[in-house]
Amino acid sequence: MEVDQLRYFLRVAERGNFTRAAEELLISQPALSRSIQKLEEELGQPVFERKTRSVALTEAGKLLQSRAQQVLTLIADTKAEISDDGQSGQIRVGAIPTIAPFFLPDLLRQFSTEFPKASLIVQEDTTDHLLKRCTQGEIDLAIIALPVPAKYLEVEELFEEELLLVLPPDHPLVDKPHIRLNDIKSYPFVLLDEAHCLSDNIVSFCRQRSFHPVAVEQTSQLAMVQELVSLSHGISMIPQMARRLDKTDRRVYRSISGNSPTRKIAAVWNPYRFQSRLLLEFRKRLHEYSQIQCSLK
Template structure:
């Protein structure tokens, strides 16, 4: 049993398709099929139930999936610890979709300039999937929004940012000198689907003030929320970091009067996993960058 076989097996167990997996691994489909077949022959058990367009794990495959992750994580961490010079190596960073495109690019650019020998792999997923990846050692650090239920994970708050009301051009509320929650109570909202914690932040803020927003549309992309607002499908609330990069002029952002809706951005990692010097260096740069964001948005 070879490490590459286990890596191929894990990739296929996630993607559940030989063609897509082979393409992403950069190998031919026959080569991937031979690797899986040899692994099954060695173990004396089928690892996948093969169907027309997809494969699913057998009971034996599910057991191997768990063990393979443990083995490869141990190997990767051992290599990293032995060769840990604090300047080179690989770190795996995760972020939720409402943070990744707005927060990470500048931070990653700065880090790449300072650490040209480092390789940073970025994973953009919802909070629950990132927390699972952190626990399993598939991601070294993730940038997420609080709150969330989690055990055995280190959480470091970075900064809080305001959620701005976003309106289509020409909306009646734009003319008001101050906009209260009661002004938007009867209006339809465009929200992200329930997999995204930003919607929880918005709904929780409103519920705490005895107001439940009426959602007329839900989508999986924050950019689509902004686009639907521009097309007058409804209104919404958008994080400051997303507002800051919207130079389209097709939407109007306003701050609510009174207590502002906010969300808290945090870094999370698994303290029981090996923390390389390179990862610690990334944490330090992340803290500095987050402090800049906090100052920019009037927090702290």
Template sequence: MDIEQLQQFLKVAELGNFTRAAEVLSISQPALSRSIARLEEELGQPLFERQSRKVVLTDAGNLLQSRAHRIVSLVEDTKAEICDDGESGRVRLGAIPTIAPFFLPEMLSPFAEAFPKAHLTVQEDTTDNLLRRCQQGEIDVAILALPITAKHLEIEPLFEEELLLVLPTEHPLCEKKQIKLADVEPYPFVLLDEAHCLSDNIVTFCRHRSFNPISVERTSQLATVQELVSMNHGVSMIPAMAKNLDTSPRRVYRSLAGTKPTRKIAMTWNPYRFQCKLLERFKEHIRAFSQAYGL
């Protein structure tokens, strides 16, 4: 067996599907199937139980998965440590969808200019998936919103930002000089679906003030939330970083009077993986850039 085979095996085990794994790995499904078959032949044990729409790990597969994670991580860390000049190498960054398109472009650009030999890759995913990928060494650092519950990860708060009320331009609340949370209570909300932590932030803030927002529509994209608000489907709360990039005249953003809804942004990484000099410099860049954000 070789490292590439183990990486392919891990991706199939993660996704439970040969077709999706082949797409992610950028190889053909027959090639991936042959690779796994050779691995099973060498070990003399089936690694997957083939079901109608998915594959699941056998006992032998579960054992190999735990060992393969350690083997692949050890090889990658060894390569990184030997080649660690602080200028070149790969940094794999993860971010949740309500941060990635608004915070990352402006943050990544100066780092790329300062370190032209560095190769930065970005993975946008939900909080649970990013935490798992950090733990398994698939990404080096992730930027997401608190609270975070994860074992064996270092978590460092970066800044706090306000969540702004967003309304269609003709909404009656636009005429008020100050908008309180009680003023919003009669109106339906458009929220992200339950996989996104932003909705939890909004609902938790409201419930702590004896107000349970009624969600009439849920979507997977923040841009869709904004468009549905423009179409008068409801109101919502949007991170300030998203509002700063919104030039549409069809929406109005207002800061709530009194205690304001906020979210805390943090970065997380696996301290048990080798921390190369380039990664340490990248984390310092994130810290410095983050000082320009927040309340």
């Protein structure tokens, strides 16, 4: 039984499809199929139940999945611990799309300058996928918005930021001295689709105040939300970090008076995985950088 066989098996199990797994592993589908077949021959029973366009784990496959994850984790941690010099190595950072492009670039540049031998890999994904990857050891740390629906992960709250109301320049609320929640109830919203937790933050804030925002359009990118607002398709709420990078005059940002909506940003990692000295240094810089973000408006 070879390490690559276990790695290939886990990718097929995760994707539920040989074609997609082969594409991601950068090998041919016949080569992947042969590898899994040799694994099944060695075990003496099938690990996948083949269907027309997908596969499902058999009972033997479920057991192998658990053990294979443990084996690969142990190998990766052993290699990392042996080669840990505090200066070189790879750090895999995950972040949700409403954080990654607005928060990470300066932090990554600063860290790369201080640790030029380090390799930083950034993966952008939804909260659920990042938590799963963090649990399984596919990434070392994830930066997400609270709450965190996962057990056995360490969570450090980094900072809290305001969600700002964004309006087209000709919107009737632009000239209003103080905008309250009641003022926006009758206006349609442009929101991210349901895969993004920012929409949950916004809807939850409104619901707690007996108001459910009506979304006329949903999109998968925050930049598109901003553009649709500029085109008067609706209004929305945008994180402070995204507003700071928006230099256009085609949108107007305002705070909501009273109890303004906010979101809490946190770092998440698996405490049962080996924590290299380089990763600990990154976490330290992340904490320091986050304190700076707290002071920015």
